Amino acid sequence: MNKSLRQRAVLDVLKHGSVASQEDLQRHLRRRGFKVGQATLSRDIRDLNLSKTAHGYALPQGENGAGVALPPVSRLVREFVLDIRSAQNLLVIKTIVGSAQPVAAALDEADWPEMVGTIAGDDTILIVCPDKDQARTLASRIEEMLG
Amino acid sequence: MNKSLRQRAVLDVLKHGSVASQEDLQRHLRRRGFKVGQATLSRDIRDLNLSKTAHGYALPQGENGAGVALPPVSRLVREFVLDIRSAQNLLVIKTIVGSAQPVAAALDEADWPEMVGTIAGDDTILIVCPDKDQARTLASRIEEMLG
DNA sequence: CATTTTTATGAATATTTATTCATTATGAAT
């Protein structure tokens, strides 16, 4: 039961391929590890203010990709991140199992300048920064989110 | 059986109130004199590239109100307008019965500077222009469309 | 004008989406 991550994943799916139906969306999410029923997706679609066109579901009109109704990254970090370590220009983030992918996607979306890119496994995210300094800056920013 | 006018009417309905469902749209159109089945509206909606949001149907994204797939005003004039007369700063346009309203709406949408406003009955449209000169200009422009 | 082709349409139906209802999880307050 994890709404925030799932809804982020929904947006992510839309930004990539096209989604013709809720059943279609369901398959895409399954591949990303979210197993949910159609009813829930119908609700997510309403929550995220998506619209359906002749060519499938689309992100909301004016708003940027990350809709207005999304829980902030900080909330995700607090909930799913267990530990952060830096090594040179790299950060290694441990999450509860299964959450690394979606949390990494959320971090990506935040689009911070200190992040060159991310790779996520099952419970580990590797973040590449331009240099040691910026890695540390980013690390402390994320640590603050942990409360 | 009149697709062009009906589709224009659909856009017009959308620009005014909000439309929650195709059945809803069907009612609005009926009030404007278009009696069609749900299947046809489903197709119109596809043709016009409308999208459905949580708050009802919406005009297509980037495009202006008058979609891209619409037959030009000239086509409507050629098909439905019978006669044009000017009197001072006014134009009186006769159409085949029942078409005055939607043709007037289409003319309105064209948003020509010589048109201050329109009133349409069943088979007659009255167009108000700023002055005699512009009335004549507009009249000849429309006359040209008649072929 | 007769014939063929294309287009538009509605009724019936298939498919998709939203909602209801019951259940389970989550969190707060004591």
Add this chain to the structure above:
DNA sequence: ATTCATAATGAATAAATATTCATAAAAATG
């Protein structure tokens, strides 16, 4: 920890929408 309230969810179902199929009108063609 227990109770209470709130939120999330799925299964079943209702409602809405898309499509199929048949038909009729309009347009093109000979």
